[in-house]
Structures are given as structure tokens and as C-alpha cells.
Amino acid sequence: MNYLKEERLNALAAEYVVGTLRGKARTRYQKLMMQYQAVSDATAQWEQYLTGFAETLPPVTPPDSVWESIQVKLGHKAANDTEFVDQTTNAKPSSDNVIDLEKEKQKRWKNLSFISTAAALVLAVLLFMMQPVPTPEVSHIAVVNNADNAPLWVIEVSDTTMNVKVTDAFVALADKDYELWMVPANGEAPISLGLMPEVNGDTRATPDILLDQSIAALAVSLEAPGGSVTGAPTEVLYIAPIVSV
Amino acid sequence: MEHETLFPLLCKTADGDKKAFAELYKITSPQLYAVALKLLKRPELADEATQDAYIKIWHNAGNYQRGKGTVLTWMVSIARYRALDLIRYHNVRNEVELNDDAPSGMETTQSIKLEAEQAKLASCLDELDGPQRQAIHLAYVNGMSHQEVVTHLASPLGTIKSWIRRGLQSLQRCLSL
Numbered sequence: 089m090n091y092l093k094e095e096r097l098n099a100l101a102a103e104y105v106v107g108t109l110r111g112k113a114r115t116r117y118q119k120l121m122m123q124y125q126a127v128s129d130a131t132a133q134w135e136q137y138l139t140g141f142a143e144t145l146p147p148v149t150p151p152d153s154v155w156e157s158i159q160v161k162l163g164h165k166a167a168n169d170t171e172f173v174d175q176t177t178n179a180k181p182s183s184d185n186v187i188d189l190e191k192e193k194q195k196r197w198k199n200l201s202f203i204s205t206a207a208a209l210v211l212a213v214l215l216f217m218m219q220p221v222p223t224p225e226v227s228h229i230a231v232v233n234n235a236d237n238a239p240l241w242v243i244e245v246s247d248t249t250m251n252v253k254v255t256d257a258f259v260a261l262a263d264k265d266y267e268l269w270m271v272p273a274n275g276e277a278p279i280s281l282g283l284m285p286e287v288n289g290d291t292r293a294t295p296d297i298l299l300d301q302s303i304a305a306l307a308v309s310l311e312a313p314g315g316s317v318t319g320a321p322t323e324v325l326y327i328a329p330i331v332s333v
Numbered sequence: 334m335e336h337e338t339l340f341p342l343l344c345k346t347a348d349g350d351k352k353a354f355a356e357l358y359k360i361t362s363p364q365l366y367a368v369a370l371k372l373l374k375r376p377e378l379a380d381e382a383t384q385d386a387y388i389k390i391w392h393n394a395g396n397y398q399r400g401k402g403t404v405l406t407w408m409v410s411i412a413r414y415r416a417l418d419l420i421r422y423h424n425v426r427n428e429v430e431l432n433d434d435a436p437s438g439m440e441t442t443q444s445i446k447l448e449a450e451q452a453k454l455a456s457c458l459d460e461l462d463g464p465q466r467q468a469i470h471l472a473y474v475n476g477m478s479h480q481e482v483v484t485h486l487a488s489p490l491g492t493i494k495s496w497i498r499r500g501l502q503s504l505q506r507c508l509s510l
Contacts, residue, residue: 102501132401139406140454147363263422318393
């Protein structure tokens with residue numbers, strides 16, 4: 089099926105926005121949105137067409153607890169703190185109870201990247217040694233470890249294919265998907281390489297972009313089902329250095 | 334509201350301005366919450382969808398592209414997709430009151446101050462056949478699956494799919510004129 093034929097694309101975009109495109113078809117469509125600008129544009133067009141339905145609903149003010157919870161989750165305010173901690177752009181909350189998400193995230197990235205570098209190198213060597221006849225075309229390998237240093241996915245990259253294997257340590261979440269990203273060495277925004285398999289594994293074509301660009305690392309983010317809607321990772325969980333073998 | 338208020342607030346939000354984000358929330362949350370509540374029925378789930386939507390909006394404000402639609406459309410879409418995820422995750426059954434669903438031309442045209450595009454949508458919706466409009470409305474606003482629309486409108490699945498598909502085609506033709 090050629091998803092990019094305009095008519096088919098239009099119908100799919102409309103049903104995606106309406107919400108009647110469900111299950112795996114919805115997930116597939118979300119992947120297409122990330123891959124093709126035309127799909128993303130058609131979706132935006134339909135969102136614009138149909139938003140009038142939503143915007144004409146009589147407004148309902150949410151309970152105050154919703155805003156409270158948003159602020160706490162964003163780290164703008166401590167839990168149980170009845171006053172605004174801070175409303176200015178640059179000042180930092182003074183309470184020790186306030187978790188600075190950005191700092192925490194940076195710390196986690198650093199720790200994760202250090203641990204996963206070591207683990208990936210050990211595993212890369214192990215995997216290399218375990219294969220008496222190494223597949224000649226595999227040029228790079230990456231191992232995605234969780235915070236406990238257990239490998240969740242093993243990724244083998246050749247010029248033509250990218251093979252992603254799921255380990256037994258991986259536990260799928262019903263309401264979340266995991267998305268793979270490549271982090272360009274030049275500091276540009278991460279580029280999505282699609283959703284991670286959650287059972288057994290899969291083999292996909294190696295994206296040209298992966299071969300063309302110098303890569304700092306691969307990253308895996310936690311996303312709503314179907315993956316990031318925005319084209320940027322929502323919550324980066326793991327970083328895996330990519331090493332040549 | 335859109336150009337004067339929401340876009341500058343979203344730009345400031347993208348820069349990490351918490352006051353602007355609070356203002357953006359104050360102005361838009363009744364609309365997003367209404368959408369989530371209509372889809373999810375259960376207030377605790379609507380709360381969750383609204384929270385998740387604004388957290389995503391805070392983190393992704395910089396990714397908004399003006400050429401792809403208004404700020405409110407972008408925000409409403411984020412809330413809708415999150416609510417649709419929650420419908421599936423919590424297996425929310427979609428049952429609506431009989432008087433709650435059918436959008437009359439009145440309902441779409443009388444509401445708030447419609448901008449030009451919204452007014453056009455309302456007029457194009459009015460041109461749809463009643464069952465087509467109703468089926469699209471049940472799916473989009475109430476988050477019903479094809480099968481749930483079948484049950485609600487007591488028509489065969491093929492008919493429902495056709496109403497929705499043809500209704501959307503007509504809508505697009507009308508809107509692109």
C-alpha cells in the first residue's frame with residue numbers, strides 16, 4: 089500500500105485526527121508522521137479543519153488541583169507547598185524539597201552515559217567474542233541499558249540494516265512506547281529512528297542519516313503510545329554510545 | 334485572542350517564562366479541560382489528561398509551528414491525543430446521553446465568537462447530511478470508536494464507516510473552496 093498517495097493519505101490523516109484510526113494502524117500512522125513531512129502536514133491540516141468541533145464546546149474550568157499538580161510535576165513548585173515557589177524566569181526555588189528536574193536530568197544523563205559506555209563496551213566485546221564467525225556487515229553496535237545497568241536492547245547496525253533485539257530484562261509498559269533517537273555529534277536536535285520493538289526484536293533499514301552523520305550516541309525516550317508527536321524526545325531515559333566493531 | 338495573546342504567551346513559555354505559562358493555562362485550560370472531559374467522561378481522567386497535556390506543552394512550546402495551525406488548535410490537539418490514549422488505556426466505555434450528542438447547526442453556529450475559519454467550518458458542517466455530521470461528531474468529540482458509533486446510532490458498521498469517510502471528504506471539499 090502506498091501511504092503517500094494523496095487521497096489515501098488524506099483519508100488516513102482525517103481518521104487519525106478524528107480518532108477512529110486505532111490500534112496498530114494508529115501506531116503505524118504516527119511513525120509515518122515522523123518519517124514524512126507530507127503526513128505531518130496533512131495531519132496538521134485536518135487538526136485545523138476539525139478543531140472547530142472542540143473549540144465550540146462550552147468551556148469547563150478544571151479544578152485547582154490540576155494546576156497545582158502541573159506545577160509540582162514540572163518542579164515549579166514543591167508538593168504540599170501552598171505558595172508559588174517562584175514565578176520569575178531565572179530565579180531558582182529556594183526550598184530544598186524542590187527537585188530541579190533539569191539538574192536531575194543532567195545528572196541522570198551523565199551517570200547513565202558513563203555506566204552505559206562501560207557496559208556497552210564490555211557487552212560489545214563479549215558479543216564480538218561470542219560470534220566465532222562475526223557477521224561481516226555489522227559495523228556498529230550499541231547496547232541500551234537501564235538504570236540498573238541491565239541491557240534492554242542490543243542494536244546492530246550494518247550499511248543496510250539495523251537489527252534491534254529485545255532482552256529478557258525489558259518490561260513493556262501498557263500505556264507507553266519507547267522511541268529510539270540518534271544524537272548528532274554536531275549538537276543538533278536528536279533525530280527519531282522509530283519506535284523500539286518490545287518483543288523479540290526487529291530489523292529495519294538503516295536510515296541514510298545514520299550513516300551520513302557523525303553520531304554522539306543513541307538515546308531512548310519514553311513516549312505516549314505511537315511515539316513523540318512533536319518530533320522531539322519527550323523524556324529521555326537511556327543513552328547508549330554507538331561503537332564500531 | 335489568538336494572535337494578540339496566545340502566541341506571545343507560548344513564545345515566552347518556550348523561553349521558560351513560568352508567569353506566561355500560568356497565564357496561558359488560565360486562558361486556555363477551560364477549553365482543553367472541556368475537550369478532555371467530553372472525551373473521557375470521568376473527571377479524574379480529564380484531570381490527568383489536562384495535566385499531561387500542559388506538561389507536554391511546557392516542554393514542547395518551542396516546537397509549535399505557526400504555519401501549521403493556531404496555538405489553540407495545537408494545544409487542543411495535544412489534549413485530545415492524550416485523552417484518546419487514556420480512553421484506550423482505561424478502556425473507557427463511550428456512552429453518551431441521547432440529548433448530549435447530536436450537534437445541531439445551532440450549536441455550532443451560536444458558540445462564542447467564531448473567527449473566519451471557524452465560521453467556515455460551522456457552515457461546512459451545516460452542509461453535511463445529518464447522520465454524517467453526527468457520526469463524525471460522536472467520533473471526534475466523544476472519542477467513540479467505529480464500533481461504538483455503530484451501537485449508538487444503531488446502523489451497520491459499513492454504513493458508519495461510509496458516513497464518516499464521506500462526511501470528511503465533503504467537509505474537506507467545502508473547506509478548501
